[in-house]
Amino acid sequence: AQSVTQPDIHITVSEGASLELRCNYSYGATPYLFWYVQSPGQGLQLLLKYFSGDTLVQGIKGFEAEFKRSQSSFNLRKPSVHWSDAAEYFCAGRTGFQKLVFGTGTRLLVSP
Amino acid sequence: DGGITQSPKYLFRKEGQNVTLSCEQNLNHDAMYWYRQDPGQGLRLIYYSQIVNDFQKGDIAEGYSVSREKKESFPLTVTSAQKNPTAFYLCASSIIRHSVSGANVLTFGAGSRLTVL
Numbered sequence: 726a727q728s729v730t731q732p733d734i735h736i737t738v739s740e741g742a743s744l745e746l747r748c749n750y751s752y753g754a755t756p757y758l759f760w761y762v763q764s765p766g767q768g769l770q771l772l773l774k775y776f777s778g779d780t781l782v783q784g785i786k787g788f789e790a791e792f793k794r795s796q797s798s799f800n801l802r803k804p805s806v807h808w809s810d811a812a813e814y815f816c817a818g819r820t821g822f823q824k825l826v827f828g829t830g831t832r833l834l835v836s837p
Numbered sequence: 838d839g840g841i842t843q844s845p846k847y848l849f850r851k852e853g854q855n856v857t858l859s860c861e862q863n864l865n866h867d868a869m870y871w872y873r874q875d876p877g878q879g880l881r882l883i884y885y886s887q888i889v890n891d892f893q894k895g896d897i898a899e900g901y902s903v904s905r906e907k908k909e910s911f912p913l914t915v916t917s918a919q920k921n922p923t924a925f926y927l928c929a930s931s932i933i934r935h936s937v938s939g940a941n942v943l944t945f946g947a948g949s950r951l952t953v954l
Binding site: 734759768771774827828829830 | 841877878929942
């Protein structure tokens with residue numbers, strides 16, 4: 726079955742430190758992959774997306790993600806975290822016209 | 838500014854009552870979706886619609902109903918048959934580009950929180 730897995734439920738990072746959020750996918754073909762961010766009580770905002778081509782994708786707010794076919798991963802990274810980055814992050818994927826499948830999310834806490 | 842408006846933001850319901858959540862978009866998107874969000878479970882698809890007067894069940898449609906009488910509107914009714922309706926509900930929309938289907942990025946509303954008393 727097609728699935729997206731986010732193995733970390735919570736992650737705490739010090740402000741100014743680097744961040745990497747993990748996402749693994751299980752699809753027969755190369756999926757379209759997305760990262761969304763959700764602030765408490767709000768909807769989801771698209772950070773970045775991967776369709777094809779360059780495996781390093783740049784997004785908004787200084788985020789980037791790298792598609793690694795050999796590891797079935799699409800990890801989200803940021804070189805220096807700001808307190809305003811504290812939120813919940815969702816990885817999602819789909820192939821063709823299939824429905825978008827979301828991971829269970831990773832909650833990011835930023836310590837001073 | 839274009840976007841998706843969900844109302845109400847908070848809703849309280851007594852057991853046995855039906856409630857309807859509103860979702861309106863002015864993005865001229867063809868497709869609209871309803872998701873349910875529970876802590877630790879991510880987003881689960883309830884219903885989606887790709888065209889007016891047509892909609893399909895998602896993964897957890899039992900106890901819910903929808904209509905799509907206008908392109909801009911996709912209301913969700915949570916019926917008394919839904920056993921555990923307390924959750925955060927998110928509406929989304931997207932264009933449909935058949936040439937690059939995966940490019941259909943979802944735009945989300947701010948959500949509605951339903952609590953059953």
